[in-house]
Amino acid sequence: MRAARLGLGLLGLAATAYGLLLVVGLGPGQLGSVLVWVVGGVLVHDALLAPLVVALGVLAVLSASPSWRTPLVWALVVLGPLTLVAVPVLGRFGARADNPTLLDRPYWAGYAVVATVVLVLTVAAARRRRRSALG
Amino acid sequence: MSGRTLTGVAARLEARIPHTESFTSELRGPRTAARVGVWLGVALSVAFVTGLYSHASQLATPPVALPTAPARLYQVTQGLHVAAGTAAVPLLLVKLWSVFPRLFVRPPRPGRELALHLLERISIALLVGAAIFQLVTGLANSAQWYPWSFGFVGAHYALAWVAAGSLVVHIAVKLPIIRRALSEPVDDVAAASPGSTGPVAPTRRTLLRATWLSAAVAVVATTAAELPGLRRVAVLAVRSGEGPQGIPVNRSAVGAGVADQLDDPAWRLRVIGPASTLELSLDDLRAMDQRTAVLPIACVEGWSASGQWSGVPVRDLAALVGAGSGEAVVVRSMQSRGAWRESRLPANFVQHPDSLLALTLAGQPLDPDHGYPCRLIAPARPGVLQTKWVHELEVVPA
Numbered sequence: 001m002r003a004a005r006l007g008l009g010l011l012g013l014a015a016t017a018y019g020l021l022l023v024v025g026l027g028p029g030q031l032g033s034v035l036v037w038v039v040g041g042v043l044v045h046d047a048l049l050a051p052l053v054v055a056l057g058v059l060a061v062l063s064a065s066p067s068w069r070t071p072l073v074w075a076l077v078v079l080g081p082l083t084l085v086a087v088p089v090l091g092r093f094g095a096r097a098d099n100p101t102l103l104d105r106p107y108w109a110g111y112a113v114v115a116t117v118v119l120v121l122t123v124a125a126a127r128r129r130r131r132s133a134l135g
Numbered sequence: 136m137s138g139r140t141l142t143g144v145a146a147r148l149e150a151r152i153p154h155t156e157s158f159t160s161e162l163r164g165p166r167t168a169a170r171v172g173v174w175l176g177v178a179l180s181v182a183f184v185t186g187l188y189s190h191a192s193q194l195a196t197p198p199v200a201l202p203t204a205p206a207r208l209y210q211v212t213q214g215l216h217v218a219a220g221t222a223a224v225p226l227l228l229v230k231l232w233s234v235f236p237r238l239f240v241r242p243p244r245p246g247r248e249l250a251l252h253l254l255e256r257i258s259i260a261l262l263v264g265a266a267i268f269q270l271v272t273g274l275a276n277s278a279q280w281y282p283w284s285f286g287f288v289g290a291h292y293a294l295a296w297v298a299a300g301s302l303v304v305h306i307a308v309k310l311p312i313i314r315r316a317l318s319e320p321v322d323d324v325a326a327a328s329p330g331s332t333g334p335v336a337p338t339r340r341t342l343l344r345a346t347w348l349s350a351a352v353a354v355v356a357t358t359a360a361e362l363p364g365l366r367r368v369a370v371l372a373v374r375s376g377e378g379p380q381g382i383p384v385n386r387s388a389v390g391a392g393v394a395d396q397l398d399d400p401a402w403r404l405r406v407i408g409p410a411s412t413l414e415l416s417l418d419d420l421r422a423m424d425q426r427t428a429v430l431p432i433a434c435v436e437g438w439s440a441s442g443q444w445s446g447v448p449v450r451d452l453a454a455l456v457g458a459g460s461g462e463a464v465v466v467r468s469m470q471s472r473g474a475w476r477e478s479r480l481p482a483n484f485v486q487h488p489d490s491l492l493a494l495t496l497a498g499q500p501l502d503p504d505h506g507y508p509c510r511l512i513a514p515a516r517p518g519v520l521q522t523k524w525v526h527e528l529e530v531v532p533a
Contacts, residue, residue, distance in 0.1 A: 005307045012303030016261060019296025026293060030285035034268075037283055038294070041267035042260065049228075050235050057160060066336065073337045077345035078352055081225035085274060085353050086371050094279030098389035099504075101378035102279060110370025114356060 053080075067129035075122040079115060086111055149241075158236040162342050165316035167233040170343055172313070174350070175226040176302065178219045179266070182273075183299045185216035189435060190292050192517050195479045203487045206514035210433035213517070217437030218358045220273045225349035227266055229342070258304050265298035277436040278373050358437060374438045379502035382432055382440045385518055386473075388503040393469045393524045397507050404492075404509065407529040408456020417508050420494060423447045428489040434518035444512045446493035449528070450485050458530040460486055466511045467527040478520040482533040484513050492525060 023034060053076075060072050088094065089107045096102060141149050191197045192209060202208060243249050269291065276287050306313070322338045357372055359365035366376060374383045388394040396402075403414040425445050433439035453464055463482050470476040484490050490513035493501065501507040506523025513521065 001310070005310050008307035008310075009304055012300045012305075012307060015296050015300030015303060016258075017300070019265075019293055019298075019300055022293035022296060023290075026285065026289055030290065033284040034290050034294075037272070037285075038264040038268045041271055042264045045231060045263070045267060046238060050231065053232060054158070054235075070337045070341055073341055074345045074348075077225065077229065077342065078349045081228050081349050082353050082356065082371075084228075085221060085224050085357060088275050088278035088280050089371050089373060091280075092278075093282065094275075096279075096387075096390060098387040099384055101374060101383035102385075103373060104375050104377065105370065105372060107371060110356075114352070114370060 065130070067133055068126045070129070071122040071125040074125070075118055079118050082114065083111075153236075153239050154241075155236045155239055157239070162337060162339050163233045163236060165312050166319055166321060167339055167342060168230060169313045169316035170321070171226055171230045171233060171346055173317075174347075175223060175230050176306065178223040178226055178350075179298065179302060181219035182216055182223065182269075183295055185212040185219070186292075186295055188212050189216060189517060190288075193288070193435075193520065197481065200481065200483050201515070203484050203490075203513075203515055206428075206430050206489065207433075208515040209517055210431045210439040213433055213435060213437055214358065214439065217273070217277055218354050220270055221353050221357050222350040223266075224270055224274070225346055225353055227270065229346045229349075231263065255308060258301050258308070261297055262301035262305050265294045265301060268294050269298050279436065372438070373436060376438070376440055378440070379504055380442065380496045380499060382442050382496065382505065383438060384504040385432075385434055385436075386475075386523075388507075388524070391468075391470045391473060391524065394503060396469050397503050397524065402508060402526070404525065405527045406452050406456050407527065408453065408458050409462075409530060410457025413456055417494075420447055420492070420509065423451065425494075426488060426491060428491060428512075428514075430489060430491075430512050430514055432512075432518045432521060433516075439518075442496050443498070444491055444493040445495045445498070446491040446509065446512075448488050449480060449490045449492055449511070449513070450488070452492060452528055453485060453530050456530060458485075461533050462530050463533045465529045465531055466522040466525055467529070468522050469524040469526045475519045475522070478511065478522045479531070480511065480513060484516070487514060489514050492528070 024031065026034060056076065060069060064072060086107065089103060089105075090111060092103045092107070094103060140146075188201075189209070189212065191199075192201060242252050272283070272287060272291055272294075275282065276291070281287060321340050321343065355365065355368060356370055359369040359372070366372075376383060378384050388397060403416055404420060406413045406415065424447070426448050427443060427445040429441055429443050431439045431441045449464055449466075450458075453462065458464075461482050462485070464480045464485050465477060466480060467477040468475075480490060491511070492509050493506075493512045494509050495501065496505055501510060506525070509525050510523040511521050511525060
């Protein structure tokens with residue numbers, strides 16, 4: 001176990017070092033931009049996204065009745081990441097006038113359908129839980 | 136806790152920063168992190184391996200001869216690459232949520248423990264930074280959105296090694312915790328059995344099931360356009376799969392700056408070889424033996440579409456100018472700029488009879504956006520290397 005961990009660790013360190021060499025090899029012109037995006041990603045998660053989710057959790061505990069909590073977990077875990085994944089297509093930032101085959105779906109409509117299905121299921125689950133709790 | 140006493144401003148600041156104990160959700164912690172982490176590790180490994188293959192495919196001279204069959208190989212591996220990266224988004228978010236309190240662990244007193252603590256912090260920062268970078272840049276790239284000033288291919292490749300390496304280090308460091316967490320039940324018995332007093336609070340199992348569903352929904356919504364019958368539910372797919380002659384377009388003739396050169400009657404295909412150089416008109420090419428093959432256009436962005444292509448096998452053209460069987464062919468486009476204006480077809484791909492200089496798609500002359508008058512189409516290759524608007528082939532030593 002100890003030897004396996006040591007071997008894994010050394011292998012991982014070697015791959016990390018190789019990656020960092022490749023990053024440095026991108027050259028001073030690109031390095032700054034890469035660092036901004038690496039550090040920026042961590043900051044956006046740790047300082048914005050994670051506190052927001054913590055706040056939502058606190059809000060749910062304070063204001064949602066117990067029958068809602070489990071359905072709300074399902075709704076947040078499914079819809080939250082999907083919303084982030086959808087940002088590039090919802091914004092259609094990469095769309096080009098000369099290429100109508102790219103980003104050619106009605107993304108807001110599709111997203112609205114998925115969100116509606118999730119929310120309807122959430123409400124239905126919460127009502128069923130309340131009924132079974134009362135009954 | 137460190138047990139260190141701080142004074143003054145430092146103490147007041149410290150008191151405002153949350154502690155590990157400030158987070159009270161029972162759902163966080165190793166039992167959740169280890170189980171989500173296993174699947175996150177699987178997703179990132181699939182993305183890493185398929186990414187290495189894609190990267191090797193795009194090198195001018197791959198380190199080893201890559202397989203030319205099956206024709207759909209790159210379509211499958213790149214579809215897996217994008218699907219695994221997409222599935223990793225909810226997995227990473229829930230994983231980070233489950234360990235978020237660890238961010239507020241106070242450093243120990245100076246000494247060996249502090250050094251180890253800092254080393255682990257650095258490795259975690261590299262892992263999280265690289266993982267978020269890979270998922271964000273990959274997703275944006277698949278929608279052809281480049282809101283940065285670095286080159287995507289080089290940066291995505293470099294950070295892939297950082298992410299993979301720091302992930303392996305992380306697993307090595309945490310292995311005892313992972314093993315213990317996986318051997319424990321997901322939920323404590325009391326939490327798992329519904330009481331008679333009311334609805335059960337969310338359990339770890341609920342969170343895990345929601346996470347698996349989230350990963351599945353994200354994959355289906357973005358990439359199911361590749362699977363027959365599921366195209367309509369891929370509401371977030373970057374392409375519907377429609378396009379001229381039934382195939383989507385990655386780069387249009389207008390975008391490549393070649394639209395006004397395509398109808399030039401003086402167009403000739405120059406074929407340069409060790410024995411001679413030929414100039415062939417479109418009629419000359421049509422008069423040669425034609426071959427038809429059903430081959431996919433499989434883009435690095437993860438979409439793909441199969442078409443029925445007809446044209447002259449590249450090896451027949453290479454043979455006309457005295458090429459042997461061990462030589463590669465460089466294919467050049469009329470494009471005057473752009474990273475993909477030329478590609479190198481390795482010798483084993485040149486010899487594949489389905490590697491075509493295609494003149495038609497679905498029985499019709501190529502649409503300008505598909506590379507009229509002729510384009511390269513070969514099995515098991517990334518779409519960006521299927522050079523369009525070809526005007527020159529050169530036989531080069533392998």
